[in-house]
Amino acid sequence: MVSLNRSTTENEMVDAVQLQALLDERREGFSLARPFYIDPAFHDLDIDAVFSNEWLYACNVAEIRAPGDYLTMEIGETSIVVMRAQDGEVKAFFNTCRHRGSRICSESQGHVHRLVCPYHQWVYDLDGALLHARQMPAGFDREAYGLAPVNVEVICGMVYVCIADTPPDITRFRRSVAPYIAPHAPERTKVAHVETLIEDANWKLVIENNRECYHCSGNHPELLATLVEFALPDDPAGSAYFRGLMESQARHWDAQDLVHLPADGGNEFRCIRLPFHRGAVSFTPDGSPACLKLLGNLTDPDLGSVRMFRVPNNWNHFLADHIIHFRILPLSANRTALRTTWLVHEDAVEGVDYNIEKLTSVWRATNAQDARLAANNHLGVASKAYVPGPYAPSEFMLRNFTNWYAGKLAAYLEKTELGRRTFTLHAHG
Ligand code: FES
Numbered sequence: 228m229v230s231l232n233r234s235t236t237e238n239e240m241v242d243a244v245q246l247q248a249l250l251d252e253r254r255e256g257f258s259l260a261r262p263f264y265i266d267p268a269f270h271d272l273d274i275d276a277v278f279s280n281e282w283l284y285a286c287n288v289a290e291i292r293a294p295g296d297y298l299t300m301e302i303g304e305t306s307i308v309v310m311r312a313q314d315g316e317v318k319a320f321f322n323t324c325r326h327r328g329s330r331i332c333s334e335s336q337g338h339v340h341r342l343v344c345p346y347h348q349w350v351y352d353l354d355g356a357l358l359h360a361r362q363m364p365a366g367f368d369r370e371a372y373g374l375a376p377v378n379v380e381v382i383c384g385m386v387y388v389c390i391a392d393t394p395p396d397i398t399r400f401r402r403s404v405a406p407y408i409a410p411h412a413p414e415r416t417k418v419a420h421v422e423t424l425i426e427d428a429n430w431k432l433v434i435e436n437n438r439e440c441y442h443c444s445g446n447h448p449e450l451l452a453t454l455v456e457f458a459l460p461d462d463p464a465g466s467a468y469f470r471g472l473m474e475s476q477a478r479h480w481d482a483q484d485l486v487h488l489p490a491d492g493g494n495e496f497r498c499i500r501l502p503f504h505r506g507a508v509s510f511t512p513d514g515s516p517a518c519l520k521l522l523g524n525l526t527d528p529d530l531g532s533v534r535m536f537r538v539p540n541n542w543n544h545f546l547a548d549h550i551i552h553f554r555i556l557p558l559s560a561n562r563t564a565l566r567t568t569w570l571v572h573e574d575a576v577e578g579v580d581y582n583i584e585k586l587t588s589v590w591r592a593t594n595a596q597d598a599r600l601a602a603n604n605h606l607g608v609a610s611k612a613y614v615p616g617p618y619a620p621s622e623f624m625l626r627n628f629t630n631w632y633a634g635k636l637a638a639y640l641e642k643t644e645l646g647r648r649t650f651t652l653h654a655h656g
């Protein structure tokens with residue numbers, strides 16, 4: 228048995244040999260084996276191998292508009308602060324004081340002039356530099372004790388962070404998705420509503436649920452009033468109605484130079500523009516716009532939605548009139564926080580251009596339905612009767628996701644102490 232990190236206890240260890248065997252036994256195109264979804268040791272593994280080692284969606288820049296605006300997020304035990312610095316740049320730091328390690332910001336969001344540690348009041352500026360450390364001796368080198376920085380990338384107003392020392396390359400993602408998203412100007416928005424939902428399910432079940440619409444017809448009446456459930460323009464399951472709709476919308480978007488065909492994101496990301504049902508332009512109960520002031524410089528409300536997903540924690544809808552960002556973070560093996568943010572044009576006026584109920588009702592209902600589905604899925608997977616089951620053709624994105632996830636764990640095994648332990652055991656066993 229090998230501990231994944233120093234903080235794990237005896238019963239929260241993953242057996243490297245077992246992990247390798249589970250990866251070897253995995254059948255592509257099938258859901259994962261039970262421990263991946265329910266075992267606390269595998270939760271720790273996911274935090275180390277996936278969430279500490281990937282670009283994670285944090286927030287939209289509109290959520291931290293002024294210098295001193297900040298937002299915190301927890302990646303396992305590790306808290307970080309995403310900050311609008313004095314010079315207007317977005318920066319991120321570990322939320323851990325350089326004196327004796329106290330967490331500095333305890334709120335999920337706020338505004339500060341300086342970051343002051345609540346323990347002994349060391350004071351940091353908005354760039355993370357240590358300004359004051361009272362009672363420390365003369366000659367104390369403040370410059371050596373700034374907050375540890377976290378990698379940040381801002382892509383079309385979307386803030387991604389990575390706590391790895393050497394983050395994975397994100398340039399292909401940036402280059403691919405920017406042409407789809409830029410016309411919707413996510414950086415020129417304001418938050419209309421934000422909601423966090425705690426789901427009683429493993430984060431991978433939350434993602435798997437999100438990556439297919441096989442479940443939509445049985446569960447999402449509000450969403451299906453406007454959303455077309457096919458995932459690709461040439462979806463083999465697509466009806467004649469869908470093909471006709473796709474064809475006319477493609478012509479409509481081509482005439483405006485709006486990209487719509489699927490981006491080549493492999494297993495890492497997906498980006499595509501897809502139409503709403505004929506006559507609908509937005510995720511509202513009747514398909515009419517949720518916000519009368521369109522995003523950026525857009526003048527045509529009928530742009531369908533750009534659906535963008537990125538492993539491991541983010542999916543989004545970019546419409547002509549509003550944007551919805553979804554962010555997940557695993558809290559434990561069986562709990563996941565889903566944060567949903569609805570944004571409208573920065574000059575839109577509540578009660579005049581939009582109202583919260585019309586803007587949010589469809590996805591609030593859909594999120595609640597999905598939370599029930601994922602929790603129920605988790606309960607069934609926890610049963611000893613569970614064995615991995617086959618994905619339907621329309622669940623091709625789950626195949627992409629589980630292949631990506633298995634690859635991530637295999638790479639982790641290869642380069643860590645855990646993997647060397649596996650090798651040693653194999654060599655002697
Ligand atoms: Fe922060 Fe002491 S731990 S000032």
Ligand code: FE
Binds near residue numbers: 436443447597
């Ligand atoms: Fe759903």
